[in-house]
Amino acid sequence: MGTVGTGVARVLLQHGDRLARRAGRPLVLRRAVVRDLNRPRGLELPAGVLTDQLAAVLRDPEIEIAAHLVGGIHPAREILLQLLEAGKDVVTANKALLCECGDELFARARQLGRTIAFEAAVAGGIPIIATVGQCLSANQIVSISAILNGTSNYILSQMARENWSYDQALRKAQELGFAEEDPTLDVDGSDAAQKLIILTRLAFGVRATLAQVHRQGIDRLDLSDLRYADELGFTVKLLAVSQLVGEELEMYVQPCLVRKQTPLAEVQGAYNAIGLVGDVVGETWFSGPGAGQMPTASAVVADLIDTVAGRTQLNYPRLEWWRDPAPYSLLPAERIAGRYYLRFQVLDRPHVLADIAAVLGRNGISIASVIQHEAPEASSHDATTVPTVPLVIMTHRTTEGNLRAAEEGLARLGSIRPPHVRMPVRG
Amino acid sequence: MGTVGTGVARVLLQHGDRLARRAGRPLVLRRAVVRDLNRPRGLELPAGVLTDQLAAVLRDPEIEIAAHLVGGIHPAREILLQLLEAGKDVVTANKALLCECGDELFARARQLGRTIAFEAAVAGGIPIIATVGQCLSANQIVSISAILNGTSNYILSQMARENWSYDQALRKAQELGFAEEDPTLDVDGSDAAQKLIILTRLAFGVRATLAQVHRQGIDRLDLSDLRYADELGFTVKLLAVSQLVGEELEMYVQPCLVRKQTPLAEVQGAYNAIGLVGDVVGETWFSGPGAGQMPTASAVVADLIDTVAGRTQLNYPRLEWWRDPAPYSLLPAERIAGRYYLRFQVLDRPHVLADIAAVLGRNGISIASVIQHEAPEASSHDATTVPTVPLVIMTHRTTEGNLRAAEEGLARLGSIRPPHVRMPVRG
Secondary structure, three states, rough: HHHHHHHHHHHHHHOOOHHHHHHOOOOOOOEEEOOOOEEEOOOOOOOOOOOOOHHHOOOOOOOOOEEEEOOOOHHHHHHHHHHOOOOOOEEEEOOOHHHHHHHHHHHHHHOOOOEEEHHHOOOOOOOOOHHHHHOOOOOOOEEEEEEEEEHHHHHHHHHHHHOHHHHHHHHHHHHOOOOOOOHHHHHHHHHHHHHHHHHHHHHHOOOOHHOOOEEEOOOOOOHHHHHHHHOOOOEEEEEEEEEEEEEEEEEEEEEEEEEOOOOHHHHHEEEEEEEEEEEEEEEEEEEOOOOHHHHHHHHHHHHHHHHHHHHHHHHHOOOOOHHHOOOOEOOOOOHHEEEEEEEEOOOOOOHHHOOOOOHHHOOOOOEEEEEEEOOOOOHHHHOOOOOEEEEEEEOEEEEEHHHHHHHHHHOOOOOOOOEEEEEEEEE | OHHHHHHHHHHHOOOHHHHHHOOOOOOOOOEOOOOOOOOOOOOOOHHHHHEEOOOHHHHOOOOOOOEEEOOOOOOHHHHHHHHHHHEEEEOOOOHHHHHHHHHHHHHHHHHHOEEEEOHHHHHOOOOHHHHHHHHHOOOEEEEEEEEEOOOHHHHHHHHHHHHHOHHHHHHHHOOOOOOOOHHHHHHHHHHHHHHHHHHHHHOOOOOOHHOOOOOOOOOOHHHHHHHHHOOEEEEEEEEEEEEOOOOEEEEEEEEEEEEEOOHHHHHHOOOEEEEEOOOOOEEEEEEEEEEOOOHHHHHHHHHHHHHHOOOHHHHHHHHHHHHHOOOOOOOHHOOOOOEEEEEEEEEEEOHHHHHHHHHHHHHHOOOOEEOOOOOOOHHHHHOOOOEEEEEEEEEOOHHHHHHHHHHHHHOOOOEEEEEEEEEOOOO
């Protein structure tokens, strides 16, 4: 009974009639398990509901379903297993757990004739698990491109709109509660990658580990990157992408240049959005709140209703999740192909552009366009620092492997100062 | 086996493995009923499948499900009833039929222990029936605002983008197959209203007839209206809206001014888009192809799979569709409230604006802003026509009833030439 649990309890208590009508029978909130019985919850629970004993749930045969709203891996994994062993169907919102232990938990549930529903684990209020697992069942999904981390999207939106630095936008996100005290998992792309791993398993039957997903965060971006992107007709978004390239699956989480006035480019603030391409339906788009107490509670309660109504039991064993062997293999990161945005901080002296172009060329990378604005007067008058200027290059189509090889060559040039930034271009 | 039927047959024949995996057992295309056996279909059917006898389906006890892809009301209604009587579950894409005879057909299906699935009847490739009827089951939907007619949206998009007249854009839509020879039902808002009626029944349990939906088409709009809207920061879209106002439901289909850079404003071409606000989840958005052979086939096949898997049977009796009595009443059109855009063609002479403002004021309508550009020189030199100029007024919040009363007063002024245009402002 943390934030989401309190939201779920509120819906169960306040909208019982609605839920009973839709589930076919009443949903009764029997127990709410908490660590600290005395912590204020902002919600009046019926007498006898609150307990600090998980056993009160496990041993009660009248409890058929448990909403498992526990973060992290341990003891979340052990609690989920105990619930299954005790004969409960489970609804969970824990993406990290599904990502790391999903195979074990799913297999155990199936052995025991139980189900695990997980709409709330990905993109909060957007019913994307049902969409991929059921609504688009006529299709082979061929591509997923999504904004799955609201914190990063809020930071990028604010940087672009308010001309803020990354640090300013992050602080504001923390003040507003959109970012954690330690925002690492949000801004380094891990959170988005975990959600992408779950969607990818459902849409493609492909299992990937966090280590296998080519991943880059937004924490190395500078406001100037957003400005250059804008100048080139793009918006910068942290995208999570899985797409079929022949019989292989390209998968990454990276800040990308997204063409303006396309659906993903226009997603503002802490929202999530997902573009799905199916081989029958074509392109579809879904967006909504990706997190937060009530959006997530909405997904949890929908799963509770589906489980009470018996729909989860029908759907669960038929998910693409279960495919074995996987029908597609992961494309090695080196072979991810596309156009790229590159920004270097270079010494303001002759031949630098020629040297860089030569290294890129030797590695099979051809240049589509270059932006190099004149250095501001101030920097050339300041004798205490080495005068450097930003150099932005848009490449023609190349591969991640070529870029990595080129970067080794560039590091030896001596005319480039770290950090440098690289983003794929989409659309 | 028209356009959509051929698409459904193609998916069934080409993707049998995929469908069997997801449905839990194979889907076999047993019969395809056509009027003319000799018409080319662009698809090779197995021997014995094609027939011109509906009885071949009705009398075959091994056929459990029928995809009912027949347009219009008669004999579509009679065919659907015969299929139900013969013990078949039915999947239909016929929105007009559900809108007009839905109560009768649904009741008969239930009496017979059969189901009718209808994802394909609204917004083609967008799984909006499942979303409203199942995925958002924790919520009371409080508002639907949607672009449900691809033809109208294509026409409006092209007018705005290419500076085309309504007639030019309509002709282009007809050339491309986005508009029928007789486009009336698309451009007068009937098609969108039928889809809205189905969504409204599902989301609010409210039954409305076509005659009850306050409805206006795009056929009276002029390119100048799109230009003025643009000048004011809006895009013109044909919106279908159902939203709760207290315990009453406001429902209309009208061209509206939608604030630029909001999700509906950015929907281009023949796409559909739907914004749903739920009391738990907040605001969510869905978009995709609203019609066409394969998007619609995608929805039909998803329904076939749901019916084979047994999910339709669980879901169908629990839809809000069945609520009786309806929990909300329809708000009379006169009480629909909002800000409005008004364009008049007025005589270019003194006092006209004052006269109009006086009539509006007497009817409780106050003016927020006015656009009246200087008349082009040419018109004042042309003595054979009465010189008129466009006058655009943005009102403060008022009601449809006040506007109707004001329009009667304005008609008596003598200084206004028809037609005049009125659009609500959203956002």
